[in-house]
Amino acid sequence: xxxxxxxxxxxxxxxxxxxxxxxxxxxxxxxxxxxxxxxxxxxxxxxxxxxxxxxxxxxxxxxxxxxxxxxxxxxxxxxxxxxxxxxxxxxxxxxxxxxxxxxxxxxxxxxxxxxxxxxxxxxxxxxxxxxxxxxxxxxxxxxxxxxxxxxxxxxxxxxxxxxxxxxxxxxxxxxxxxxxxxxxxxxxxxxxxxxxxxxxxxxxxxxxxxxxxxxxxxxxxxxxxxxxxxxxxxxxxxxxxxxxxxxxxxxxxxxxxxxxxxxxxxxxxxxxxxxxxxxxxxxxxxxxxxxxxxxxxxxxxxxxxxxxxxxxxxxxxxxxxxxxxxxxxxxxxxxxxxxxxxxxxxxxxxxxxxxxxxxxxxxxxxxxxxxxxxxxxxxxxxxxxxxxxxxxxxxxxxxxxxxxxxxxxxxxxxxxxxxxxxxxxxxxxxxxxxxxxxxxxxxxxxxxxxxxxxxxxxxxxxxxxxxxxxxxxxxxxxxxxxxxxxxxxxxxxxxxxxxxxxxxxxxxxxxxxxxxxxxxxxxxxxxxxxxxxxxx
Numbered sequence: 001x002x003x004x005x006x007x008x009x010x011x012x013x014x015x016x017x018x019x020x021x022x023x024x025x026x027x028x029x030x031x032x033x034x035x036x037x038x039x040x041x042x043x044x045x046x047x048x049x050x051x052x053x054x055x056x057x058x059x060x061x062x063x064x065x066x067x068x069x070x071x072x073x074x075x076x077x078x079x080x081x082x083x084x085x086x087x088x089x090x091x092x093x094x095x096x097x098x099x100x101x102x103x104x105x106x107x108x109x110x111x112x113x114x115x116x117x118x119x120x121x122x123x124x125x126x127x128x129x130x131x132x133x134x135x136x137x138x139x140x141x142x143x144x145x146x147x148x149x150x151x152x153x154x155x156x157x158x159x160x161x162x163x164x165x166x167x168x169x170x171x172x173x174x175x176x177x178x179x180x181x182x183x184x185x186x187x188x189x190x191x192x193x194x195x196x197x198x199x200x201x202x203x204x205x206x207x208x209x210x211x212x213x214x215x216x217x218x219x220x221x222x223x224x225x226x227x228x229x230x231x232x233x234x235x236x237x238x239x240x241x242x243x244x245x246x247x248x249x250x251x252x253x254x255x256x257x258x259x260x261x262x263x264x265x266x267x268x269x270x271x272x273x274x275x276x277x278x279x280x281x282x283x284x285x286x287x288x289x290x291x292x293x294x295x296x297x298x299x300x301x302x303x304x305x306x307x308x309x310x311x312x313x314x315x316x317x318x319x320x321x322x323x324x325x326x327x328x329x330x331x332x333x334x335x336x337x338x339x340x341x342x343x344x345x346x347x348x349x350x351x352x353x354x355x356x357x358x359x360x361x362x363x364x365x366x367x368x369x370x371x372x373x374x375x376x377x378x379x380x381x382x383x384x385x386x387x388x389x390x391x392x393x394x395x396x397x398x399x400x401x402x403x404x405x406x407x408x409x410x411x412x413x414x415x416x417x418x419x420x421x422x423x424x425x426x427x428x429x430x431x432x433x434x435x436x437x438x439x440x441x442x443x444x445x446x447x448x449x450x451x452x453x454x455x456x457x458x459x460x461x462x463x464x465x466x467x468x469x470x471x472x473x474x475x476x477x478x479x480x481x482x483x484x485x486x487x488x489x490x491x492x493x494x495x496x497x498x499x500x501x502x503x504x505x506x507x508x509x510x511x512x513x514x515x516x517x518x519x520x521x522x523x524x525x526x527x528x529x530x531x532x533x534x535x536x
Contacts, residue, residue: 013131020135021118024142029111032152033374036103036381036410039499043154044405045080047106050092051412052081054101057093075421078408082246085239087195088159101413106154113159114151118142120165121334125341127172128303130350133341136357140337143365145372146280150327152374156197157330163193164200164331168306171207175214180224187228191235198243200331202317204232206309213305261324270319276326281336282367284360289336292343301342311335377403379495383506384410386491387461388417390510396458396518400425400478401465402502421518423457425464429474442474450481454511458518462487462509465502486513 038044052072061068073079081089092109099105121141125134141147151158170186186207193200211219219225263269278286296304314332321328340360344353380403387397388411399407399422408422426432429450431441445453454462462482469475481487491508495501 009126009131017119017122017135017138021115021122021138021142024118024139025111025114028114028142028148028152029107031369031374032107033376034104034107035378036384036406036413037376037378038103038154038380038403038406038409039375039377039497040153040155041403041405042080044103044403044409045078046084046088046156047092047103047154048076048078048405048409048412049081049084049086049089050106050109051096051101051409052076052079053086053089054093054096058097076408076412077422077424077427078405082242084156085195085198085242087192088156091159101415103154103409103413107152110151110154110158113162114142116162117151117158117165120162120169124165124169124172124334125338127176128338129341129345132354133345133357136354136361137334137337137341139361140285140340140364141334143361143368144281144285144330144333144337145364145368146276146326146330146333148368149372149374150330155327157327160193160197160200161331163189163196164203165334167193167203168310171210172306175210183224183228184231187232188235191232194236195239198239199318199321199328202313203310203331206306206313209309209313210305264320264322269322269324272324273315273318273326273329273332276329277333277336280326280330281333282364284363284367285336285340288340288343288360290339292339292341292346293335295343295346296339299346304342307335307338373498375497375499377406377495377497377501377503379493379506380406381410381413383407383463383493383508384414386493386508387463388414388420390490390508391417391420391461394419394458394518395460395515396421396423398423398425398428398454398457398459398462399464400462400475401468401506403465407463421458423459425475425478426469428453429478430469430472440472442472445474445477447477447481447484450478451484451486451513454481455513455515456519458516460511460515461490462511464507464509466505466507468503482509486511488512 033039038047052069055072056065056068059068069079069081088109092106095105095109099108118138118141122134122138125137129137142151147158147161151161167186167189170182170189174180174182174186190200190203190207193203211225215222261272281289293308295301296308311332314329318324318329318332341357344356344360347353348356384407391397397411397420401407404424404426411417411420411422414420429443429445431443432439464479464482466479470479487509489507490510493506493508495503495505
């Protein structure tokens with residue numbers, strides 16, 4: 001049975017929750033990739049953006065911050081600062097300053113958000129559930145296959161999730177009779193969640209609906225509600241400007257993309273996320289949660305509006321976006337978990353319900369451990385170490401391969417070789433609109449021009465993934481140049497992975513041609529923000 005609205009939480013329960021949550025986070029992150037073995041292309045970019053913030057603060061280029069950012073991108077061309085909201089990167093910066101630049105440091109920041117997520121899930125559930133079921137709810141959310149897969153990488157889902165859950169805690173505290181300060185705090189935390197990942201903003205509509213349901217149109221006569229709305233909108237103005245100016249690719253993803261897996265104009269687009277739920281939470285939780293939702297609907301269970309409306313609003317929001325990836329909808333999954341817990345509590349005696357919850361937790365943990373290990377690709381840090389050993393001072397290294405972000409981040413992590421610049425072959429030879437599926441333009445350089453460009457750019461070494469995009473003529477020409485007498489193979493680095501990766505090895509070549517000093521000025525096309533920049 002659901003608990004009364006007012007519940008006492010003693011110190012022993014808090015201590016137990018902290019220990020349980022910390023143990024879960026520790027166990028989860030023991031399985032996380034490390035040593036620069038990134039998998040998802042966005043992950044090393046999120047990690048690098050935080051390093052950039054640290055470097056920016058250290059440099060303090062008050063006279064030309066934009067120029068500093070452009071020069072930084074020219075040296076480390078995986079920077080995506082401002083393409084994504086900046087809060088996670090600002091939080092990461094002091095950790096890099098204290099612990100150094102590494103994948104492990106970035107994962108530590110994510111782990112702290114994961115800890116906050118677990119604690120927030122427990123506290124949110126305590127508005128409805130007794131102590132043990134609330135703990136089970138928190139553990140289940142933390143160990144959901146989809147949450148754990150992305151949460152053990154340097155990604156924004158769990159950091160945004162943590163702010164969102166605590167925002168819901170604060171709003172519920174206000175709705176349950178708390179001081180209006182909780183509403184201000186809830187709105188502030190939602191704004192911070194949006195500064196981590198914009199898509200969580202739909203929860204603002206859920207909070208508004210809950211207020212209207214509780215207070216009716218009397219909410220319009222409460223000046224605090226107006227102040228909360230005004231302050232939230234004012235706080236989001238900078239984010240709106242950043243998105244309009246630098247995040248057009250994100251806007252395009254919402255309004256329409258050519259390679260959508262299921263168009264929002266089709267019925268398949270509106271059931272796509274529903275079909276992902278069994279793999280996201282596991283079949284036991286999916287079936288139990290569905291049964292719990294039907295039971296709650298049949299009984300017209302009171303006070304469950306947050307769980308129902310957050311799922312419905314989020315589902316409609318994500319389904320209306322053309323770019324569909326299962327990770328986008330992780331914010332809907334706590335509702336599935338809650339209704340699973342609700343079903344067991346409503347149908348079983350308390351002791352049996354707790355036993356069933358324990359079984360559900362163990363099943364979910366087992367599914368996550370055995371079916372959703374975090375992917376990794378090794379070898380990039382080793383390739384960087386080799387070129388760092390060989391490359392002359394102030395020279396450039398050309399990289400050609402799918403995981404350019406991993407190579408670039410590992411290069412920046414080498415504090416002893418901050419003089420080296422990374423150039424990307426795809427930037428030299430192609431014009432790619434965010435990702436290849438959205439369009440690619442071949443620049444038409446001849447083999448002789450490619451050779452001259454490498455020499456003129458100060459490229460002494462090339463690290464190449466054999467066969468990368470060689471269905472394109474421009475990339476075939478590049479490979480022929482690297483295979484010519486001008487270049488000498490000096491090493492091969494295996495790239496073992498725990499999934500079918502694009503690559504199996506990286507090959508390192510020395511340029512034996514007439515290499516000039518590295519060019520100090522260049523023009524760089526940034527299709528991701530629709531502009532061309534000049535770097536001195």
